Amino acid sequence: MIAFTFLLKGFSALCAQxxxxxxxxxxxxxxxxxxxxFFAIWLLSxxxxxxxxxxxxxxxxxxxxxxxTFEGFWLLFSLALIRSYHNIFxxxxxQIMSILQAILLVSMTAGIFSLSQGIRFVSGxxxxxxxxxxxxxxxxFYGWEAVGALFGGIVFAFLIQKYTDPFQTAASIxxxxxxxxxxxxxxxxxxxxxxxxxxxxxxxxxxFFFPQHGFYHRLNSITLMKQWKVKSPPLYYLNTHYGNxxxxxxxxxxxxxxxxxxxxxxxxxDLEWIEAMVHLPxxxxxxxxxxxxxxxxxxxxxxxxxxxxxKSIDCIEANPELIRVIKKxxxxxxxxxxxxxxxIIKDDAIRLLRKTRKKWDVxxxxxxxxxxxxxxxxxxxxxxxxxxxxxxxxxxxYIGIEGSTEYMSQPLVDxxxxxxxxxxxxxxxxxxxxxxxxxxxxxxxxNSPEISSQxxxxxxxxxxxxxxxxxxxxxxxxxxxxxxxxxxxxIESGKEAKNSINRPFILVPAIKYWTFLSSGELKNIRxxxxxxxxxxxxxxxxxxxxxxxxxxxxxxxxxxxxxxxxAWELVFLFLFQMYFGSLYFYLSVLTGAFMAxxxxxxxxxxxxxxxxxxxxxxxxxxxxxQMGFAFFAFVFIYFLSxxxxxxxxxxxxxAVTGIFAGxxxxxxxRIYISDRNPFSKSISTFYAFDLAGATVGSILTALVxxxxxxxxxxxVLFGMVKLLAAIFVWKLR
Numbered sequence: 045m046i047a048f049t050f051l052l053k054g055f056s057a058l059c060a061q062x063x064x065x066x067x068x069x070x071x072x073x074x075x076x077x078x079x080x081x082f083f084a085i086w087l088l089s090x091x092x093x094x095x096x097x098x099x100x101x102x103x104x105x106x107x108x109x110x111x112x113t114f115e116g117f118w119l120l121f122s123l124a125l126i127r128s129y130h131n132i133f134x135x136x137x138x139q140i141m142s143i144l145q146a147i148l149l150v151s152m153t154a155g156i157f158s159l160s161q162g163i164r165f166v167s168g169x170x171x172x173x174x175x176x177x178x179x180x181x182x183x184x185f186y187g188w189e190a191v192g193a194l195f196g197g198i199v200f201a202f203l204i205q206k207y208t209d210p211f212q213t214a215a216s217i218x219x220x221x222x223x224x225x226x227x228x229x230x231x232x233x234x235x236x237x238x239x240x241x242x243x244x245x246x247x248x249x250x251x252f253f254f255p256q257h258g259f260y261h262r263l264n265s266i267t268l269m270k271q272w273k274v275k276s277p278p279l280y281y282l283n284t285h286y287g288n289x290x291x292x293x294x295x296x297x298x299x300x301x302x303x304x305x306x307x308x309x310x311x312x313x314d315l316e317w318i319e320a321m322v323h324l325p326x327x328x329x330x331x332x333x334x335x336x337x338x339x340x341x342x343x344x345x346x347x348x349x350x351x352x353x354x355k356s357i358d359c360i361e362a363n364p365e366l367i368r369v370i371k372k373x374x375x376x377x378x379x380x381x382x383x384x385x386x387x388i389i390k391d392d393a394i395r396l397l398r399k400t401r402k403k404w405d406v407x408x409x410x411x412x413x414x415x416x417x418x419x420x421x422x423x424x425x426x427x428x429x430x431x432x433x434x435x436x437x438x439x440x441x442y443i444g445i446e447g448s449t450e451y452m453s454q455p456l457v458d459x460x461x462x463x464x465x466x467x468x469x470x471x472x473x474x475x476x477x478x479x480x481x482x483x484x485x486x487x488x489x490x491n492s493p494e495i496s497s498q499x500x501x502x503x504x505x506x507x508x509x510x511x512x513x514x515x516x517x518x519x520x521x522x523x524x525x526x527x528x529x530x531x532x533x534x535i536e537s538g539k540e541a542k543n544s545i546n547r548p549f550i551l552v553p554a555i556k557y558w559t560f561l562s563s564g565e566l567k568n569i570r571x572x573x574x575x576x577x578x579x580x581x582x583x584x585x586x587x588x589x590x591x592x593x594x595x596x597x598x599x600x601x602x603x604x605x606x607x608x609x610x611a612w613e614l615v616f617l618f619l620f621q622m623y624f625g626s627l628y629f630y631l632s633v634l635t636g637a638f639m640a641x642x643x644x645x646x647x648x649x650x651x652x653x654x655x656x657x658x659x660x661x662x663x664x665x666x667x668x669x670q671m672g673f674a675f676f677a678f679v680f681i682y683f684l685s686x687x688x689x690x691x692x693x694x695x696x697x698x699a700v701t702g703i704f705a706g707x708x709x710x711x712x713x714r715i716y717i718s719d720r721n722p723f724s725k726s727i728s729t730f731y732a733f734d735l736a737g738a739t740v741g742s743i744l745t746a747l748v749x750x751x752x753x754x755x756x757x758x759x760v761l762f763g764m765v766k767l768l769a770a771i772f773v774w775k776l777r
Contacts, residue, residue, distance in 0.1 A: 047188050049168060052224035054192025056217045057161050058639065059200045060119055061086060062632040063213055064154045067126045069628065070288050070304040072146065075416045076621055080746020082150055083610055084739045089155040091735030093162020098728035100163065104171040109225055109237060111164040113244050115157055116218025122153035123210055127271040137272050140558055162735070165189065166728045186709050187646030190639045197636020201629060205283050211260040218248045279373065285629035286363035291373065298373050302366065310374050313344040316513045317481055321410060322348040323514050324483050325442035327500040331405040338393040339410040346386065351509050357386050362625055364390040392625040394421065397430045405436050409443045413459065414554045421622040423463050425544045428470040432488060440487045441471070447482025449527045453560050457534055458553030465540040478531035479522050497523040545622055546681060547754030597772045598712050599733045601663065604769045605708045606737025608670065608762055611745040612701035613638050615755055619681065620694050637695040641702025649710045659715045660776055667770035670704050674763030681756045709734060
């Protein structure tokens with residue numbers, strides 16, 4: 045009974061969390077750091093809900109059912125609300141929300157849902173505590189919820205998302221959540237409650253099939269039309285392993301939108317971008333026999349590259365579904381790929397470079413502004429060294445990224461400064477071609493000539509290359525020496541930090557630039573970061589103030605473990621994204637691995653609790669083990685960029701971090717209840733502190749520690765937190 049109810053509760057909660065988080069990924073153009081704010085609000089709301097629930101002592105069954113029903117409807121409403129953000133905040137399609145607007149939207153949707161979840165957890169625990177031994181109850185409830193989340197993560201990834209759209213997914217979650225109420229009828233058989241249960245369950249199930257193609261399917265199409273302000277339903281909509289693909293037709297143009305960004309427009313793509321991306325590097329290169337294209341191969345440049353009669357052209361795209369979709373709507377688009385010299389590779393670019401020994405004369409990179417770790421990893425020192433090792437003796441790496449010859453905002457200046465500083469630390473010669481698509485041409489040869497209009501015009505004539513936009517006038521204008529000098533002076537005034545996997549500095553100015561492009565409520569992220577840090581410090585000091593008492597120490601222990609549990613989860617999610625390049629599909633699986641550890645630790649403790657006598661010694665040892673893990677993680681992360689690891693290792697490590705929280709939560713409850721404190725007060729208090737710590741951890745890790753301190757050094761800080769916790773436990777002994 046307990047297992048079934050809390051297992052399905054955990055299942056539905058995890059699925060709902062991932063569903064909403066993925067929707068936010070789309071409207072935040074794939075930025076993973078938004079997950080920090082999302083988790084913070086989700087956890088803080090859950091903590092508030094669990095705190096409120098300590099005062100709900102009557103009518104627990106009715107409250108439990110009412111919250112289940114509310115969550116089902118609210119999840120559907122939240123999806124519609126997220127897709128209406130343009131109308132809510134008065135933005136245009138494609139315009140990015142400000143940070144404050146994003147926080148407000150998350151609070152209105154995921155925050156309210158999680159608040160209900162927090163109340164329901166404590167209410168359900170109080171409702172069922174009479175059928176389980178009180179000292180074991182916390183671990184059992186906590187553990188079975190985590191088991192449900194584990195199964196939810198796996199089923200969501202491999203089954204639910206594959207066969208349902210988001211609204212169908214939300215309705216499925218509502219139905220599964222309702223089924224968790226079935227065991228309650230074994231001791232509560234009120235006719236009105238049974239009637240309400242059947243009515244609500246029938247409502248959610250009925251609308252799968254009515255009207256034509258299902259109400260939820262139509263609701264998905266209508267909200268997408270509102271989101272992108274088009275008059276026709278999407279021609280195609282799919283959540284793939286690598287992100288979301290939406291295809292719309294408007295004014296006889298087909299638009300491909302990838303993770304909320306306009307990726308490609310057919311049949312009239314951006315001709316200036318295509319020609320600049322191809323001809324600037326290929327006219328400059330000594331050889332063009334072997335060409336490797338990252339990120340731009342399916343955006344129209346293949347026919348232009350073919351003009352150079354290359355012996356082999358390798359175009360890599362991590363998302364094979366994207367290639368299939370483009371072929372579906374424009375079959376002639378990939379005709380050149382039918383020739384043997386064109387090789388469309390379905391893989392991640394960095395993973396391919398790690399495992400191949402092949403070398404190219406030209407590598408063309410189109411990754412865009414590094415708003416996310418997924419793109420930031422292409423501007424690291426490690427990637428540039430990897431690319432350099434795969435270039436021929438006279439080979440070049442060409443990078444195209446948004447810029448300007450006249451004026452750039454300071455955040456964009458800093459982005460270019462970091463790219464230039466990182467490139468020059470790896471390559472002996474780096475030439476710049478400023479413009480709306482600024483190009484960086486890095487060469488292995490020290491004696492390579494400076495890129496100039498005269499050189500490119502001469503080679504263009506020699507090779508008889510025909511272009512539409514790249515005329516002699518265009519080349520002279522783009523490669524004007526005065527413009528290049530002004531651009532270099534501009535970026536030399538910015539930051540000269542070198543970007544790396546362990547310290548992705550480039551994310552900070554990129555996110556600033558993001559806010560600059562948004563509605564403009566927040567131009568500088570230093571103030572909110574400072575404010576968040578200040579609040580966190582005062583919260584920490586407030587704990588220290590009450591740390592002399594036993595309850596205060598236990599609260600701090602739970603707070604610190606909650607802090608580190610979500611911090612570890614985010615760190616390894618970010619590392620997975622940077623190392624493997626795809627988090628979208630694996631988000632629920634990795635979260636499920638964490639919940640597996642949480643469930644294992646919690647249920648293992650519940651079964652072994654009768655054999656352990658000195659709880660405080662166990663608690664002390666547990667803090668020291670976590671401190672040791674932090675320093676192990678520092679070493680692992682420090683050497684990660686130089687070794688090849690399997691994704692399975694990430695699943696294992698995240699599961700281990702879940703064990704820490706899973707074991708400790710029931711342990712602390714056991715210590716507190718042993719002093720004759722009531723169960724309801726214990727579980728609501730420590731559940732709230734667990735979630736509060738996780739809230740602070742998610743904010744600081746995503747917005748402060750990873751961008752400013754770096755991933756590896758953050759692990760050292762995590763170890764110091766547990767060292768402090770161990771000192772307090774020593775005082776408790």
